[in-house]
Amino acid sequence: MSGIVTQSLESLRGVGPKMAERLQRYGISNVEDLLFHLPLRYQDRTQVTPIGALQDGAEVVIEGDVALVSVSGGGRRRSLIVKLQDGTGTATLRFFHFSQAQKNALQQGDRLRCFGTVRRGAQQAEMIHPEYRRSIHISDNEESLTPIYPSTEGVSQGQWRKLSDQALSVLAKHPPEELLPVRENDYGLSSALRFLHRPPPEADQQALRDGRHPAQLRLALEELTAHQLSMREMRARSRERAAPVLRDSKALSQHFLKALPFEPTAAQLRVMEEITADLATEKPMLRLVQGDVGSGKTVVAAAAALIAIASGYQVAVMAPTELLAEQHRRNFAGWFSPLNISQMWLAGSVKGQKREQALAAIESGEASLVIGTHALFQDGVEFAHLGLVIVDEQHRFGVHQRLALSEKTGGAWRAHQLIMTATPIPRTLSMVAYADLDCSIIDELPPGRQPVGTVLIDNQRRQEIIERVAIACREGRQVYWVCTLIEDSDTLQAQAAESSFAELAEALDGIAVAMVHGRMKAKEKDAVMSAFKAGHYQLLVATTVIEVGVDVPNATLMIIENPERLGLAQLHQLRGRVGRGSAASHCVLLYQSPLGQQSRARLQVMRESNDGFYIAEEDLRQRGPGEVLGTRQTGLMEFRVARLPEHEHLLEEVQEIAEALQQEHPQWVQALIRRWAGDRQAFANV
Incomplete structure (x- = not known):
């Protein structure tokens, strides 16, 4: 590796200890890092305007x-x-x-x-x-377009330009090593860096804005390759230790499937076969199961859990909220009680003696199935022989959290991991964010499920909608009314759950109305949800806490206020709370005028499609990967040059290059990861 990698920042004019400390906040610790801190945009100062x-x-x-x-x-x-x-x-x-x-x-x-x-x-x-x-x-x-660098307080644009000028001088004498196979008619690394720091006046500025200039594509290809290699390394580390071989010797899963009151779909059976094959080997399973709302992922997870339990191992099921974890607990209890399987519940709300009893049952192995929230991977929770970890709504957790749980095996082995999500992940993101996982898709809904009809209605017609809610409730149906805030706000034009609850309770005389939101205590929230499911309430006013985990087949109508404030994937998740029975169901998107052109186009996607994967692709195109994956995953997606979905056409080639580098040039792999990920690759070391 050439000297540019190790050349100290303090060798540059204007960089003392304080400036070096500020640059370190950007992950810049040497001159090469500085060269890879690329401009966000450019100003054209090359022409004087009269x-x-x-x-x-x-x-x-x-x-x-x-x-x-x-x-x-x-x-x-x-x-x-x-x-x-x-x-x-x-x-x-x-x-x-x-x-x-x-x-x-x-x-x-x-x-x-x-x-x-x-x-x-x-x-x-x-x-x-x-x-x-x-x-x-x-x-x-000016001899070039003027670069504008990513910056915060402490480093001015003038300082960035002076620093990058010096870094480019070093580049001319000590070019960084080419770590990708050289391709004909392509920018070399040094020429791409030089171009992007100081584009000539005649550069195609529109191409630069769109991220499609050949120099940007050259660096995006390298950055995506580095990310792919980093994820592959994480997968390899996860498989350094063997997992237990799990086979359903007692045929528990077959008994379970035969006892179900419905026939599993062909898609469910196909995914079960893939999981069964994974569990039967010593390689730790790392499988992501994607399925649209209502596709039956939980049944698949239950069948996998029974294979592990039949093999004498414990199973941990982790969900992001107590509400969703509680629903899993009820489902599993109903399915597993005839099989005499010991089940334990562990969440943040479990305190004192109950917690001690739960921890003892988990540590002794008495509890075969443990269901809970993030409390499962915290200190003090020890399993006797954990063989399978099932994580629901993976995007709500960080990668390190599921890895931490898979380490709590009680022995020298590593647990198999089954990851589930009802938020369809676009293929583009799967190839990048979940490159360490095998992917299964349940692409079929159970028979009898009808698509939910969706309409966009202006809030000025609110009274009409309230009357429609009254009719549905009096016909024996149940209704959700979803608000995006808990309290009224002067700055946001959104009806809060509390004011909507008061308004609807007054307007709908004789109809039982309840409210649930995220700031309620878990017991209160669960009590309301259970009462709604049991039919004691006809109308539930709620915030987005009902996005996952509530299954009320009698609910056939949902009103979502201010849907323009939510992402498409979240709207699709909410809409999936209705249409879970055989009756026709509807979703009303009650928007606030005036509705901008972009917001209207987004909401039209909801009106036109019930396909979660199509909706997720549109969400990615419109809002970017950080929003689609959720905040806990965005650390994986903070690229310097690469953009998604604009650069998704590079991903096939990225996989080929990563494969070739591992086979033919393994000595380049760590250098490439270090160049692009720097300290951010630490997540892969868990």
Whole structure:
């Protein structure tokens, strides 16, 4: 590896201990890291615009002679005014924050070159706090587009440019090692870096904005390859230790399936076969099961759990909320009670003696099946012989959390992992965020399930909707009314659950109305949900806490207020709470006018489709990977150059390159991961 990798930042002018500490916050610890800190966007300062041709809102360079320097106003409202003329017109430069030294340095007759955003002033074009410098040569144009770097307090754009200038000088003498196979007619690493730090004036600026310039694609390919290799390494580490071989010798899972009051779908049976094959080997299973809302993932998980229990091992089922974990507990208890399987519950709300009893049963092995929340992987929870970990709604947890749970085996082996999600993950994201997992898809709904009809209705027709709710309730159906806030807010135009509850309870005389939201205690929340499921309430006013885990077949109507505030995947999850029986079901998206064009287009996707995978793809296209995966996963997706879904066409090639590097150039793998992930690869070391 060449010297650029290890060259210290403090070898650069302007970098002392304090600046080095600030750069470290960006993951920059040497000169090569600095070269891979790439601009977010560019400004075109290569052409001077005549003052007479200035347009409101444009970012431009102007040049002219100082005609007047004066101070306007008094006290805190003082501003420095500079009049600049170039023969085609006059522009005003206005500085609200200035020093006496700055004022004295500006003299009538000085020639200035300025860059800033034009705004229409009272009499002539103005620039507020433009960047400026004295201009000696009229033809003194910038040689490249001006880069704007990702930055926060402590490092100015001017400092970034000076630092990157020096880094580019080092690059010319010590180019970084090429770690990808060289391809014909492609940018080399050094030329791509040089281009992106200082694009020439004639560069295709639209291509740069869209992320499709060949130089960007060259670096995106390398970054995605580094990420792919990092995920593969994590998978390899997860498989360093053997897992127990699990076979259903007692045929428990077959008894379970035969006792079900319905026939599993072909898709469920196919996924069960894939899981059964995984569990029968010493390689720890790492399988993601995706299935749309209501596709029957829990039945698949139960069959897997029985194989582990029949083999003499414990099973841990972890869900992100007590509400969802409680639903799993009820389902598993109903299915497993005839099989005489000991079940234990562990969540944050389990305290004192009950917690001690639960921990003792888990540690002794008395509890074959343990269901709970994140409390399962905390210190103090020890399993006697954990063989299978089932994680529901994986995107709500970090990767390290499921790995931490799979370590609590009680022996030298590693537990098999079955990951489930009802939030369909676009294939693009699966190939990147879940590259350490095998993927199974339950792509079939149980027979009799009808698609939910979805309509968009303006909130001005609210009274009509309330009347429709009354009709549904009086016909014996149940209804959800979903709000996006708990309390009223002056800053957000959204009806809160509390005010909607009061309004609906008053308007719907004789109809039992309940409310549930995330700030209620778990026991209160569970009591309300259980009562709603039992039919004691006809209308449930709720926040998005009902997104997962509630199965009420009699609920056939859902109203979602302010749906424009939620992502498509979340809306689809909410909508999946209705249509769980055989009756026709509907979802009303009650939006607030005026609705922007982009929001309307998003909501139209919900109206037109019930396909969770299509909706997830649209969510990715419109909102990006961080929003689709959830905050706990975004650390995996903070790319410097690569963008999804714009660069998804590179992913097939990325997999081929990663495979070739592992086979033919294993010595490059760690260097490539270090170059792009730096300290962020620590998650893979769990």
